[in-house]
Amino acid sequence: MTFIAKPKVAHPSLPRNPLGLTRRDYEGALSTLCAGCGHDSITAAIVEATWGLSLEPQNVVKLSGIGCSSKTTAYFVSGGHGFNSVHGRMPSIAMGANAANRNLTYIGVSGDGDTLSIGLGQFCHAIRRNLDMLYIIENNGVYGLTKGQFSASADVGTKAKKGETNVQPPIDPVLLAMTLGASFVARSFSGDKQQLVPLIQAGLSHRGFALIDVLSPCVTFNDHEGSTKSYAYTREHYEPAVQTDFVPLEREISVEYKEGEAVPVVMHDGSRIVLRKLDSAYDPTNRASAAAHIQERMKAGEYLTGLLFLDETAQHEFHQVNSTPVAPLNSIPYEALSPGSQGLKKILARYR
Amino acid sequence: MSPTATRVNDFTIKIATVNGTGSASANTLLMKSIFRSGIPVVGKNYFPSNIQGLPTWYEIRVTRAGYVARSGTVDLMVAMNAETYSRDVREVAPGGYLVYDSTWPRPALLKRDDITVLGVPLARLCNESFNGVRTRILMKNICYAGVLAALLDLDLERIRELLAETYAKKPQLVESNMKAIQLGYDYARAHFSCPLPLKVEKMDRTAGHVMIDGNTAAALGCLFAGATVAAWYPITPSTSLMDAFKMFADRTRVDQDTGARNFAFIQAEDELAAVGMAIGAMWNGARAFTATSGPGISLMNEFLGLAYYAEVPTVIFDIQRVGPSTGMPTRTQQGDLMLAAYASHGDTRHVCLYPANPEECFYMAVQAFDLAERLQTPVLVLSDLDIGMNDWMCRDLEWDDSYRPDRGKVLGKEEVLKLKKFYRFLDVDEDGIPYRTLPGVDPKAAYFTRGSGHTQYGAYTEDSADYQVVLDRLLRKWATAKRLVPRAVIDATSDSKIGLVSLGSCDGAIREARDVLAQRGVAVDYMRVRSFPFSEDVERFLAAHELLFVVEQNRDAQLRSLLTLETAVDKAKLRSLLHYSGLPISSAFIVEGVLAELQHERTAARPRDAAHG
Numbered sequence: 001m002t003f004i005a006k007p008k009v010a011h012p013s014l015p016r017n018p019l020g021l022t023r024r025d026y027e028g029a030l031s032t033l034c035a036g037c038g039h040d041s042i043t044a045a046i047v048e049a050t051w052g053l054s055l056e057p058q059n060v061v062k063l064s065g066i067g068c069s070s071k072t073t074a075y076f077v078s079g080g081h082g083f084n085s086v087h088g089r090m091p092s093i094a095m096g097a098n099a100a101n102r103n104l105t106y107i108g109v110s111g112d113g114d115t116l117s118i119g120l121g122q123f124c125h126a127i128r129r130n131l132d133m134l135y136i137i138e139n140n141g142v143y144g145l146t147k148g149q150f151s152a153s154a155d156v157g158t159k160a161k162k163g164e165t166n167v168q169p170p171i172d173p174v175l176l177a178m179t180l181g182a183s184f185v186a187r188s189f190s191g192d193k194q195q196l197v198p199l200i201q202a203g204l205s206h207r208g209f210a211l212i213d214v215l216s217p218c219v220t221f222n223d224h225e226g227s228t229k230s231y232a233y234t235r236e237h238y239e240p241a242v243q244t245d246f247v248p249l250e251r252e253i254s255v256e257y258k259e260g261e262a263v264p265v266v267m268h269d270g271s272r273i274v275l276r277k278l279d280s281a282y283d284p285t286n287r288a289s290a291a292a293h294i295q296e297r298m299k300a301g302e303y304l305t306g307l308l309f310l311d312e313t314a315q316h317e318f319h320q321v322n323s324t325p326v327a328p329l330n331s332i333p334y335e336a337l338s339p340g341s342q343g344l345k346k347i348l349a350r351y352r
Numbered sequence: 353m354s355p356t357a358t359r360v361n362d363f364t365i366k367i368a369t370v371n372g373t374g375s376a377s378a379n380t381l382l383m384k385s386i387f388r389s390g391i392p393v394v395g396k397n398y399f400p401s402n403i404q405g406l407p408t409w410y411e412i413r414v415t416r417a418g419y420v421a422r423s424g425t426v427d428l429m430v431a432m433n434a435e436t437y438s439r440d441v442r443e444v445a446p447g448g449y450l451v452y453d454s455t456w457p458r459p460a461l462l463k464r465d466d467i468t469v470l471g472v473p474l475a476r477l478c479n480e481s482f483n484g485v486r487t488r489i490l491m492k493n494i495c496y497a498g499v500l501a502a503l504l505d506l507d508l509e510r511i512r513e514l515l516a517e518t519y520a521k522k523p524q525l526v527e528s529n530m531k532a533i534q535l536g537y538d539y540a541r542a543h544f545s546c547p548l549p550l551k552v553e554k555m556d557r558t559a560g561h562v563m564i565d566g567n568t569a570a571a572l573g574c575l576f577a578g579a580t581v582a583a584w585y586p587i588t589p590s591t592s593l594m595d596a597f598k599m600f601a602d603r604t605r606v607d608q609d610t611g612a613r614n615f616a617f618i619q620a621e622d623e624l625a626a627v628g629m630a631i632g633a634m635w636n637g638a639r640a641f642t643a644t645s646g647p648g649i650s651l652m653n654e655f656l657g658l659a660y661y662a663e664v665p666t667v668i669f670d671i672q673r674v675g676p677s678t679g680m681p682t683r684t685q686q687g688d689l690m691l692a693a694y695a696s697h698g699d700t701r702h703v704c705l706y707p708a709n710p711e712e713c714f715y716m717a718v719q720a721f722d723l724a725e726r727l728q729t730p731v732l733v734l735s736d737l738d739i740g741m742n743d744w745m746c747r748d749l750e751w752d753d754s755y756r757p758d759r760g761k762v763l764g765k766e767e768v769l770k771l772k773k774f775y776r777f778l779d780v781d782e783d784g785i786p787y788r789t790l791p792g793v794d795p796k797a798a799y800f801t802r803g804s805g806h807t808q809y810g811a812y813t814e815d816s817a818d819y820q821v822v823l824d825r826l827l828r829k830w831a832t833a834k835r836l837v838p839r840a841v842i843d844a845t846s847d848s849k850i851g852l853v854s855l856g857s858c859d860g861a862i863r864e865a866r867d868v869l870a871q872r873g874v875a876v877d878y879m880r881v882r883s884f885p886f887s888e889d890v891e892r893f894l895a896a897h898e899l900l901f902v903v904e905q906n907r908d909a910q911l912r913s914l915l916t917l918e919t920a921v922d923k924a925k926l927r928s929l930l931h932y933s934g935l936p937i938s939s940a941f942i943v944e945g946v947l948a949e950l951q952h953e954r955t956a957a958r959p960r961d962a963a964h965g
């Protein structure tokens with residue numbers, strides 16, 4: 001249960017990052033999710049990614065809404081503040097927090113219900129504002145805490161545990177985000193840590209809104225035959241289109257890539273990623289063709305995964321657009337904010 | 353009023369026009385020229401929820417006594433809108449005056465023997481002197497200002513001075529406007545006996561005062577309080593508060609060298625997001641606020657409950673308008689008192705401040721931030737359309753340069769490191785207010801903010817006892833809030849057993865009504881509550897009076913409800929005077945209400961006395 005803290009005992013042989021911290025330092029409370037839940041694998045990937053990036057734990061802000069996925073912010077980086085807000089409204093809390101202090105790292109974890117139904121509006125507008133955060137959707141096509149209703153990401157024809165067939169078409173967060181102008185759009189699978197960890201690291205290094213839609217099977221309500229979000233079905237139908245290798249700031253690029261198939265991209269913070277196309281017809285830097293390709297494969301029942309679209313040159317991150325100072329707004333001394341009694345006198349002259 | 357009696361500096365003009373025709377500039381010009389002549393003045397705008405083409409009225413009350421409410425009568429009507437002629441004519445008090453555009457004959461509409469009708473061919477005058485349809489329409493409205501200047505004996509030089517300030521960057525507009533003024537002025541002087549018995553005479557009662565609306569004043573308060581994040585969704589009548597904040601911030605918060613802007617101004621996708629942003633920003637250590645009206649508060653309910661329970665400071669301005677539902681968006685009411693006090697599901701209660709005028713909007717805006725951060729809870733400032741969007745004569749706003757924001761119990765890194773362990777919701781000081789930390793300080797300072805059940809140590813819980821510990825502490829915090837909120841303003845000098853109880857924008861009308869009642873031999877005490885929870889003095893005033901009139905601007909007696917719920921007052925002592933037409937309350941309404949009730953009490957009391965005898 002969440003209120004059971006894990007004992008903080010690190011074996012001396014555990015590997016340490018340049019900050020001298022072990023992976024244990026990036027963990028959180030014990031998960032109360034079902035055994036085998038995809039979400040727990042994502043939590044583990046976040047722990048691995050943040051440890052690997054050597055983020056100062058106190059500089060990580062974890063945000064979520066309501067639902068199984070939203071509980072997971074308590075399960076990683078216990079040294080960072082967490083905010084478990086109301087259902088579907090995490091993006092607005094993230095926006096306010098980010099406006100107040102642009103220097104922290106914001107990780108939002110949401111679910112398909114939290115994002116694609118009750119929170120669809122705020123999700124869209126966070127993308128529109130290009131809020132600088134990593135937004136992970138733990139997507140299982142089903143409402144878990146209320147016991148198995150279809151979510152807005154459920155595919156047509158997928159079967160609920162009790163046999164009901166879904167007839168409404170799904171909202172796909174990846175295509176939606178691309179349409180709305182998102183500059184970092186990825187999809188992954190909770191069962192593919194190799195793919196997920198560098199994606200999370202790349203997303204954290206991106207300036208602006210980074211979306212990772214992670215297919216994350218629900219072992220209790222959506223892992224049966226006939227479900228298109230089960231472990232078995234996902235494993236069979238997900239297709240890596242782009243392999244992403246993350247190269248942190250400190251390390252030289254040693255990843256080899258074949259000319260023409262791999263694209264190195266320098267991220268905002270100076271780190272690099274190397275996009276390796278596994279599908280030669282796919283171009284992750286062309287929004288229109290990428291979206292068309294994703295849609296085409298989806299019709300064939302396949303989920304393309306990897307970093308599906310990236311535009312690291314996008315200039316419309318919230319603080320850029322608003323010309324806020326480099327120093328966080330919450331750090332500006334009061335004296336610099338108030339016009340003072342003389343300033344007030346000047347202002348009042350216009351009201352006589 | 354007898355037609356010949358002179359009424360110097362004590363009358364009301366009402367101007368009926370069509371909205372979107374530039375009449376606002378003419379009205380402001382008139383009002384300000386009177387104000388600059390040292391005469392107290394009240395401006396009330398009754399406008400439609402519309403861009404162009406619907407009826408709109410502007411009332412200017414010239415009041416040498418310095419009253420701030422609307423008078424409730426009209427002594428001079430400028431009827432510029434044919435659509436509303438008949439009702440505008442009816443509204444003029446006997447002995448009053450009516451000015452109308454006589455370009456077209458309207459004999460049938462103007463039949464009244466007890467008023468003086470003054471026809472001015474405004475359209476013809478302007479058509480002869482100006483070109484272009486739009487210009488002619490605009491100038492027609494400036495022209496009536498010239499007519500009034502002659503009728504009321506306004507100083508033309510003062511008008512020119514005001515125009516020069518308004519059009520400092522477009523001097524050609526000063527000349528064209530002045531030309532229109534002169535047209536009306538000369539026509540009136542040539543055809544009527546000017547000035548009328550209603551007239552203005554220079555006084556010296558406006559020095560040290562400004563004419564300002566409550567939304568502008570509240571925005572200034574936010575600026576001086578050091579707010580850096582402003583999030584909002586447009587809604588009448590709150591929008592001008594945000595516009596004003598942006599205007600002031602653009603002028604005072606932009607670094608001249610780097611162009612960096614020391615504020616974030618975020619137009620949200622709806623009110624839910626707006627309040628979420630304000631909560632997120634204040635959780636993260638910036639002073640943040642949102643402004644809205646009733647419909648927005650309805651939408652913000654869920655978040656208000658979260659901020660209350662998770663103890664996140666937030667400041668929300670509710671510029672109340674007429675409800676229920678969409679209601680009448682451009683009319684005033686005090687209809688959100690109950691909603692704001694207990695917004696959201698479960699056991700929630702919120703600190704509310706009730707400013708009575710723009711001056712208080714300014715000071716209470718600052719206070720709202722201090723209280724929100726001290727108490728770690730949302731603070732709602734309940735203004736209304738009358739305060740927010742009308743120009744009020746107020747004492748000069750003053751600023752104490754020694755002011756520093758009260759950021760409340762926020763532990764910094766060093767303080768946290770000294771602790772054995774940091775617990776977010778412990779009542780260390782036994783005042784119900786726990787300590788908080790900001791993100792980015794130290795891993796030891798980290799805690800989890802949640803709207804789900806939590807222990808005083810900050811952990812998730814479904815344990816009854818642990819849950820109740822926190823819920824009960826929140827009540828202790830409420831008791832602390834009672835000591836910190838602004839006290840009621842009490843005037844119990846009349847030594848009467850009768851008291852008036854009210855709040856917010858009723859204040860001006862009540863103060864005037866007390867003068868009138870005193871003249872008629874009825875002395876009444878007065879208490880204006882300024883906050884929820886009610887301060888201790890509220891209870892004492894209620895107990896000390898035998899008959900209490902609760903005056904408020906809503907149908908359901910919401911202040912009365914709050915008083916009966918939250919104090920020990922005997923319901924039988926309370927009488928409600930409820931004004932909910934959408935127009936600001938007038939003193940006459942209160943005077944008549946009090947006198948009628950006192951008469952009723954006397955009549956009702958007699959048989960009982962007889963029975964006892």
